[in-house]
Each structure stands twice: as C-alpha cells, then as structure tokens.
Amino acid sequence: MFNSTLTEDEAFLCPVDGAIMITASHLPYNRNGFKFFTNAGGLGKADIKIILERAADIYKSFTDQGLMKSKRKASESIKRLDYMTVYTSDLVKAVRKAAENIEKPLEGFHIVVDAGNGAGGFFAEKVLQPLGAITSGSQFLEPDGMFPNHIPNPEDKTAMKAITQAVLENKADLGIIFDTDVDRSAAVDSIGREFNRNRLIALMSAIVLEEHPGTTIVTDSVTSDGLTTFIEKKLGGKHHRFKRGYKNVIDEAVRLNSVGEESHLAIETSGHGALRENHWLDDGAYLMVKVLNKLASAIASGIAGGSKVLTDLVEGLQEPGVAVELRLKIDQNHPDLKGGSFREYGEAVLQLLENHIESDPKLQKAPVNYEGVRASGFGGWFLLRLSLHDPVLPLNIEATSHEDAVKLGLAVSSAVKEFHALDTSALDKFIQT
Secondary structure (H helix, E strand, C coil), X not given: CCHHHCCCEHXXXXXXCCEEEEECCCCCXXXXXXXXXXXXXXXXXXXXXXXXXXXXXXXXXXXXXHHHHHHHHHHHXXXXXXXXXXXXXXXXXXXXXXCCCCCCCCCCCEEEEECCCCCCCHHHHHHHHHHCXXXXXXXXXXXXXXXXXXXXXXXXXXXXXHHHHHHHHCCCCEEEXXXXXXXXXXXXXXXXXXXXXXXXXXXXXXXXXXXXXCCEEEECCCCCHHHHHHHHHHCCCEEEECCCCHHHHHHHHHHHXXXXXXXXXXXXXXXXXXXXXXXXXXXXXXXXXXXXXXXXXXXXXXXXXCCHHHHHHCCCCCCCCEEEEEEEEECCCCXXXXXXXXXXXXXXXXXXXXXXXXXXXXXXECCCCXXXXXXXECCEEXXXXXXXXXCEEEEEEEECCHHHHHHHHHHHHHHHCCCCCEECHHHHHHHHC
C-alpha cells in the first residue's frame, strides 16, 4: 500500500494520493483496523485523530439523501487492480540486481515459507519461484483470519517451531516466516537455527554494515548486551538502544539522520525492521529480500554452503543461557495507589529501583538508557520498564546461567517488595525455581 504511493505507472493509477489497508496484524480477527499511507509513510496517531475529527464533521452535515448520493458516487468510481503484481516484481528485480542480473539466482535453492494463514503467502509463488527457488513444503499460505494452525507471529514459540519443523522435514536450505500483514519476519537456517529477535538484528546489522561501514543501528530497549558487543566490536558499527515500539525505533533513526548521525537500519526484537533505502517502511518482505540478496550474491560468486552464508554472518554473537520476560501487573483498584494513576505508581516503582541499584555495588546502572531502568551484574542484565499502554511493568532478564538470572531477579524483588499494588507472583515463581 505504501509502495503504491511511490510507483509511477498510469495503468495502475499510480502514484496514488493515499492508500488504506485493513488489518488486525497478529491480533484476533475481531481487532481489525485501518493502516493509512501517503508518500510520506504511514500515518501516526496525530494524523488519524485529525482524519476522524474531519470525518465526523463531514458526516454531521450529511442528510440521508446526501449520504446515499455520496455512497452511490463512490461505488461507481471503484476500480479493481492487481497491484501486488507490481509490488512483487519490484522485490524480484531487487534480488536479481544483487546477483548481477542473473534471471534465476536462487535456482535449485530450497526455501519454505510459513505465512501462518496471514497475507504473506504470495512470497512463495510471486517472489521465490520467479527467482528459481524450490518452495515445496511451504505451509499455511492461504489467508484465514481464524489462524487455524498457529498465530502468525515471529516471536511466538509455536510459530517458530512450525517453520523450523518444516525446514527440517523438507531438508530445505532456508525457512521464512511472516506475521499476518507481513511487516515482521524471521528466518530459519538449514539445520533449524532461528534468525529472530537478537539473531535477526545481528544478521541484518551484518548485512547493512557491509554496505554502510560504521553506520548506527537503532533497536528497541530489550536487546542484549551481547548484541551491542557484536555490533560495535565485531562489525564496527554503533548500537543505539532506544525504546520499545517500532514507530519509536524508526522515528529515532530518522531523527539521528536529521542531526547528522548516519543510520540505515531501525529494527525491533519483534521482527519489525525498516531500512533507510526503503523509505523507513517496516516491510517484512523487503527485510527477507535483503537476506535473499546476500544468498543470491554468494551463489553468483560461486560461494557454496547454502544458508551457512547467513549463519557465518552472526558468528561471534554472544547469546544468553537464560532469557525471560516477566510481567508485573499493577492492580489499579488497590488502596496503595492512593487515587493516583497506574502510570504514576509505575514511575515510583522505577525510581525506587534506580535508587536501589545505585546503592548496590554488585549492580551497574546502564550509562545510556531511554526507557525504564536497566542494570548489569552477575554476568547478565535486567530491564524493568512501564508498558506503553497497560498497567504492567515488563521485566526482562538475561544471564549466562539460571542461577545468575535468579540473582538479578532477587535484586529487583527486594527493591519493589514495598509496592503492595504490584503483582510480583511471576517474579516470585521464577526466583523460587
């Protein structure tokens, strides 16, 4: 939909002035909504608020007769176009270009796609097959908003298990998985190793830093310390860890470029990834095309080894032995809130934790942090932050061992125990095990 605002092709009435898609992303079908696009990108909350206010004003002035006339006029002007043909052919051209314009650069390469019954099924037939790839074993390509097989979400363990199993059963070279509306993606190599979360960021960082040495990689707040070391020490880039929320991450990358700090990649652990070269659109299909470009150029150069080319790019990434996210809920009806908001209460929790860290010699507060309270210690780290929308404080802990992760959990637990409206049962259970 965004690309339709950029394409110049009169046969497809492009470039269009605006585009709208209907999606609930990976949420249940009853959570459907609209995404709006112009050639400046996706519309944000402020833009949508203005649209709703203007629409309400226009509707108020309508008579029943005028409304019927307007509906009739709109229905008469509708034309049905297969714009996906244009979009997918652009993706195919991008891979061919990376492979020195070989017509079928993925000839004989076996890639399975798992669309999770979302909108990403097109990728197998419209992108991979024209490039020569074998796509047998691809699954759940037909859209079905009831999601009968698994939730289409690259962060979901069941979804990742499904694509990993498909790769291994079909002896494929690579697996690709999308979320419902294809703004997020992940991959699996030939022996079942996953490229999602920190590993996907590491892979994309390696690809982008080859093209733009020294550039800044912007990520969300829950990325690992090992990823920072990998980006800065191994790849020679700069890691700018920002806030949760893909729009926050993308907007920060745009802001850095505007003040003279070059950034070409903004990516979240959720699988939302946006590139400067692609107008900062979080397009999961384009992200996977960048991965295919790497494979295609390696094949064109005579480098064998299949998806090992990708696995080698993340060699040296330190990965934690234990990684958990625990959700500490705030009871908004608890008298401990004293009539205040959950946000104020959450901020008080974070402030006390920050004070606790400063008085604990075994913990080191993160020198640069944009969200919540982050500290390192016991060979790992934790981040406690306030949810963007809900009365919840998510706690992320990563460590080399379960024992060390528990020590970090205990540090948080002892700091927040006086907050009686905070449900720490998930943390207590983790500590006890």
